[in-house]
Amino acid sequence: MSWLVTGGAGYIGSHVVRALQADGLAPVVVDDLSSGFERFVPEGVPFVNATILDQAALETAIKDHGVEGVIHLAGFKYAGVSVQRPLHTYAQNVQGTATLLEAMMATGVGSIVFSSSAATFGTPDVDLVTEDTPTNPESPYGESKLIGEWLLRDVATAHGLGHTSLRYFNVVGSGTPELFDASPHNLFPLVFDALAKGGTPRINGDDYATPDGTCVRDYVHVADLAHSHVVAARKLAAGETLERVYNLGSGDGVSVRQIMDAVRDVTGIDFTPEIAPRRPGDPARIVATGELAARDLDWAMRHDLRSMVASAWEARQNAGVNYPN
Known part of the structure; x- marks a missing residue:
């Protein structure tokens, strides 16, 4: 029996695939490669190049590989872009x-x-933020994810579906040097790409009501995240009932300036971030507790900020991007 990973050729999905393998579960990947890379799929793992909008392809993959459960990561993940592309989202x-x-x-x-x-x-x-904090999405992306949670809830009511939804903020780092975050919208790739081009990374606003004036967010290591996805899969496969949602949060958060300082330290590239105007709608702080996930999903922040940056930097360099000495 195996587990289907939708979006398994992407940055997060490929880490989940490796975590499943390490735990003795057989992964099967479905990905349309719109943002993933086939080379991220480990050798020997079945790969189906298909969109999740193709029900026939999904059913064939499930039947052909004896799938017992699904880890669903595929989707359009860019909140800002979703405002311009709501129908696509x-x-x-x-x-x-x-x-x-x-x-x-x-x-x-x-x-x-x-x-x-x-x-x-x-x-x-x-x-x-806790799991009981009211939801109030402010983008088509956030709305679409909340609707996804509702779909699982309603199908569970109708058909007894075993399910859980994992909510998280900023996923960073790398669990192995061949897997890197290629998103054009995430902070770490943006900073690394600016350095590669000889430019200056940017901080959007330094006058927030935070200790150093820059925004504070949860940043969680992708390998820690993948581990808790697999624990959830194991528990559902065993027939255990999980909470409807879990937050995979750090509990304290990291500021953008702290990230810039860590990047400077890890890379050895000296730079002073450019201070740009605030972006509309950016709150000063959003940090979640991960206590419930720690109780049920073996969730823990096993990597500190420096190791997050260092692993991401190694993977980005391994991808063949040239940086100044």
Whole structure:
């Protein structure tokens, strides 16, 4: 029996695939390579080049590989861009999830771990976000992830689906040098790419009500995240009931300036970040507790900020990007 990983050729998905292998579970990858890389799929892991909007392809993959559960990571993940592309976002994230669930029901697959997002919270007016913090998404992306959670809930009511949704903020680092974050919108790649081009990384606003004036967020290591996805899969496969949602949060957060300082230290490239105006809608601080996930999913922050930066830097250099000495 095996577990289907949608989006398994992507940055997070490829780490989940390796975590499944390490835990003795057989992964099967479905990915349309719109943002992933086939070379991220380990040798010997079945790979199906298909979109999650293709129900027939999903059903075939499930039947051909004896799939018992799904870890659903595929989707359009760019919150800012989703404002300009709402229909595309809903097609990929809502219709895609509905199609996947249809394929699961048609083939008798009864367990799913859903990659949700802290974007479901919007801008919460609390110092520490918990699973009980009200959701108020502020982008089509955040809305689509919340609808995905609702779809799982409603299918569970109708068909007894075993499920849980994992919400998290900024995923960084690398668990192995051949896997890197290639997103054009995430902070670490943006900083590294600016340095590669001889430019200056940018901080958007340094006058927030935080200790150093820059925004504070959760940054979690991708390998820690992948581990808890696999623990959730194991528990669902064993018939255990999990909470409907879990936050994979750090509990304290890291500021943008702290990240810049760590990048300077790790890379040895001396730079002073450019201070740009605030971006509209950026809250000063969004940090979540991971206590519930620590209780049920063996969630822990096993990597500090320096190791997050160092592992991401090694993987980015291994990708063949040239940086100044």
